[in-house]
Amino acid sequence: PGALMAQIVEPTAPPEPPAFAAQGAPIFVPRDAIQGFRKLDSYNEPDFVKAFVEAGKLPPVEERLPAEPLVMETANMPDGAGVYGDVMRHVIGGRPEGWNYAAGNSQGWGGIDIGTMECLTRVGPLFQVEPEDLAPLPNLAKGWEWSEDGKSLTVHLVEGAKWSDGDPFDAADVMFYWDHIVQDPEVTPLNGANPGTFGEGTTLTRVDDFTVRFDFTTERPEQILYAMGYGTFCPGPEHMLRPAHPEFSDNSYEEFRNAFPPDFLNFPVMGAWVPVEYRPDDIVVMRRNPYYWKVDSDGNQLPYLDEMHYRLSTWADRDIQAVAGTGDFSNLEQPANFVESLRRAAEEDAPAALEFGPRIIGYGLYPNLSGNGWGEPDERAQTIRELNRNEHFRKGIAQALDRQRLGESLVKGPFTTPYAGGLLPDTTYFDRESTVFYPYSLESAKAHFAEAGLEDTDGNGILNLPKDMGGSDVVMTLMANTDYGTDRTVAEGVVAMLQDAGINVSLNLLAGNDFDATRDAGRYDWRIQRTGTELVTGVQNTANLAPTGPNTSQLHMANAEGEMDLLPFEEELAQIVRDFMSSNDAEEKTELMKRYQTVATENLYGVGLTAYPGALVVNKRFANVPQGTPIFMFNWAEDNVMRERLFVPEDKQQNHELHPETLPGAPGEDGPVTAG
Numbered sequence: 001p002g003a004l005m006a007q008i009v010e011p012t013a014p015p016e017p018p019a020f021a022a023q024g025a026p027i028f029v030p031r032d033a034i035q036g037f038r039k040l041d042s043y044n045e046p047d048f049v050k051a052f053v054e055a056g057k058l059p060p061v062e063e064r065l066p067a068e069p070l071v072m073e074t075a076n077m078p079d080g081a082g083v084y085g086d087v088m089r090h091v092i093g094g095r096p097e098g099w100n101y102a103a104g105n106s107q108g109w110g111g112i113d114i115g116t117m118e119c120l121t122r123v124g125p126l127f128q129v130e131p132e133d134l135a136p137l138p139n140l141a142k143g144w145e146w147s148e149d150g151k152s153l154t155v156h157l158v159e160g161a162k163w164s165d166g167d168p169f170d171a172a173d174v175m176f177y178w179d180h181i182v183q184d185p186e187v188t189p190l191n192g193a194n195p196g197t198f199g200e201g202t203t204l205t206r207v208d209d210f211t212v213r214f215d216f217t218t219e220r221p222e223q224i225l226y227a228m229g230y231g232t233f234c235p236g237p238e239h240m241l242r243p244a245h246p247e248f249s250d251n252s253y254e255e256f257r258n259a260f261p262p263d264f265l266n267f268p269v270m271g272a273w274v275p276v277e278y279r280p281d282d283i284v285v286m287r288r289n290p291y292y293w294k295v296d297s298d299g300n301q302l303p304y305l306d307e308m309h310y311r312l313s314t315w316a317d318r319d320i321q322a323v324a325g326t327g328d329f330s331n332l333e334q335p336a337n338f339v340e341s342l343r344r345a346a347e348e349d350a351p352a353a354l355e356f357g358p359r360i361i362g363y364g365l366y367p368n369l370s371g372n373g374w375g376e377p378d379e380r381a382q383t384i385r386e387l388n389r390n391e392h393f394r395k396g397i398a399q400a401l402d403r404q405r406l407g408e409s410l411v412k413g414p415f416t417t418p419y420a421g422g423l424l425p426d427t428t429y430f431d432r433e434s435t436v437f438y439p440y441s442l443e444s445a446k447a448h449f450a451e452a453g454l455e456d457t458d459g460n461g462i463l464n465l466p467k468d469m470g471g472s473d474v475v476m477t478l479m480a481n482t483d484y485g486t487d488r489t490v491a492e493g494v495v496a497m498l499q500d501a502g503i504n505v506s507l508n509l510l511a512g513n514d515f516d517a518t519r520d521a522g523r524y525d526w527r528i529q530r531t532g533t534e535l536v537t538g539v540q541n542t543a544n545l546a547p548t549g550p551n552t553s554q555l556h557m558a559n560a561e562g563e564m565d566l567l568p569f570e571e572e573l574a575q576i577v578r579d580f581m582s583s584n585d586a587e588e589k590t591e592l593m594k595r596y597q598t599v600a601t602e603n604l605y606g607v608g609l610t611a612y613p614g615a616l617v618v619n620k621r622f623a624n625v626p627q628g629t630p631i632f633m634f635n636w637a638e639d640n641v642m643r644e645r646l647f648v649p650e651d652k653q654q655n656h657e658l659h660p661e662t663l664p665g666a667p668g669e670d671g672p673v674t675a676g
């Protein structure tokens with residue numbers, strides 16, 4: 001081992017990223033400049049909706065709105081109060097499994113769930129909130145107060161808001177989500193909320209129809225306000241979900257999950273648009289929610305846009321169509337499209353505006369760290385798990401990867417930078433000095449593999465397992481998501497580089513929904529994945545940063561018996577994250593995140609690969625797009641831009657509406673209906 005150790009190349013700080021200036025800076029404001037709750041003298045709505053009221057098909061607008069609606073201040077809107085009409089034509093690469101988000105159905109992503117869903121707090125627009133006032137925005141929770149001892153938080157719900165079918169929204173919806181979704185181990189909502197998300201031991205109690213109370217085991221865990229946001233506290237309609245839940249019906253959990261398939265139209269939502277049409281592999285169409293509970297400060301009921309389209313295509317096509325003007329919106333996040341998109345956007349007649357932001361997209365290579373039988377591995381897979389739990393094996397993998405070259409395989413130029421893992425560079429809690437980077441060195445990789453007991457004993461170029469592990473070639477699988485060309489390119493690069501280091505890797509390419517399900521079931525050796533919001537903000541989905549509970553970490557969950565087998569460094573990470581979640585001291589939080597970064601990157605709790613910026617592409621006919629909107633920060637750009645405030649000035653409106661003058665019909669019945 002002495003001679004081998006001599007070949008080991010020691011870790012360093014990560015390389016400095018190449019300079020790449022974000023194009024627009026947000027205009028920072030306090031939260032109450034964006035929105036508030038108050039009664040206005042009068043309210044307005046589109047003329048065609050008035051026709052429904054006149055025909056007796058809809059109560060008057062002031063009866064549909066809460067006594068004190070959420071008011072979006074026109075003073076904060078870049079172009080002021082909007083006009084009604086037009087459509088936002090989204091293109092998405094995901095496919096809807098159904099409308100039961102609460103039971104884990106994906107709606108196809110790309111903003112489709114964000115547009116139908118409202119959460120207790122709102123985090124997307126925080127990119128433009130000044131640092132001194134940075135905290136989640138009130139939303140379905142219009143306010144909250146801490147008890148004197150900080151052990152409870154009383155939450156006041158908006159009063160008199162209604163689901164899109166007119167059913168009242170109240171504490172019953174919130175409590176159903178808590179009691180029968182979050183607390184039910186058989187149910188996992190999309191985005192994975194579970195008891196650990198809210199801090200171990202946290203309880204929620206109904207106080208009255210519009211008040212609920214959280215009780216905590218620690219003092220003033222302000223983290224809870226983020227957990228109350230997207231995508232962990234966005235309650236579904238209790239009046240629809242309860243009758244389908246296994247506790248209250250003959251349904252199995254699988255039947256519950258699939259009780260509201262994509263062709264179940266007009267599923268009640270609190271969001272601004274309601275699904276009224278679904279054509280498989282073609283389109284989902286949404287119409288405005290006549291009960292939407294937000295208005296602008298001139299009294300106009302929101303949203304301004306009457307319709308939303310989600311073309312069911314590919315993510316790459318989203319970029320192409322947005323840049324060409326046949327689509328309206330894209331998060332330009334796949335580097336293969338960067339150069340061409342920039343070129344087109346620079347032309348004078350370009351239909352879409354394009355703005356790059358900070359480096360908030362990362363790709364990582366993640367080991368399955370559970371040796372406890374999670375996902376029921378066969379003998380081969382169990383052997384890989386045991387290797388994954390060996391730090392030398394992980395270090396060998398990290399040093400076998402030339403991350404510079406991997407980034408350049410995606411796009412040349414100043415975009416990509418080698419990523420060490422942990423928090424992404426260009427983010428608040430990132431600290432370069434606390435980050436441990438294992439540089440590329442095949443020789444060092446081999447030395448680490450030898451330390452892990454792997455040697456090419458049969459001379460076929462592939463390392464063999466130690467005798468006591470069977471002695472065969474190391475064969476591992478790498479799972480990647482085929483919905484994105486980027487994921488595939490990164491995965492193929494990793495396979496080739498590991499092959500050079502003597503590890504035989506076979507790709508397991510899965511479509512997005514299957515990828516997510518297979519990952520959450522623990523049926524993988526290693527996977528490639530784009531980083532989530534927790535590695536950008538630290539304060540969103542924080543519990544996922546480590547195995548803080550039996551099912552918070554996608555790298556390590558409990559087995560069927562509920563047992564964990566955490567490595568010492570995972571225990572340490574989990575404790576750091578728990579301390580962070582229960583701390584309310586800015587300085588302490590910063591220090592804890594530095595420590596997190598060191599422990600996570602030193603121990604390769606995921607091998608970082610590459611990080612790069614993304615650009616927001618929006619068709620130029622839309623007004624009110626906030627300057628400097630990042631495609632991803634506290635949430636995706638679909639929430640960050642506040643779509644309910646976007647509008648198209650009359651002279652720029654186009655005829656894209658597929659169902660003009662209509663509103664959603666009754667839940668489960670025919671799609672859009674007319675007033676006549």
Ligand code: BQZ
Pocket residue numbers: 109110111112315331333512516636638
């Ligand atoms: C953005 C986003 C909005 C999910 C999804 C998708 C899923 C993941 C992630 C992104 C898509 C777009 O991301 O790529 O630009 O529009 O939808 O929800 O990757 O497979 O599970 O976390 O948000």
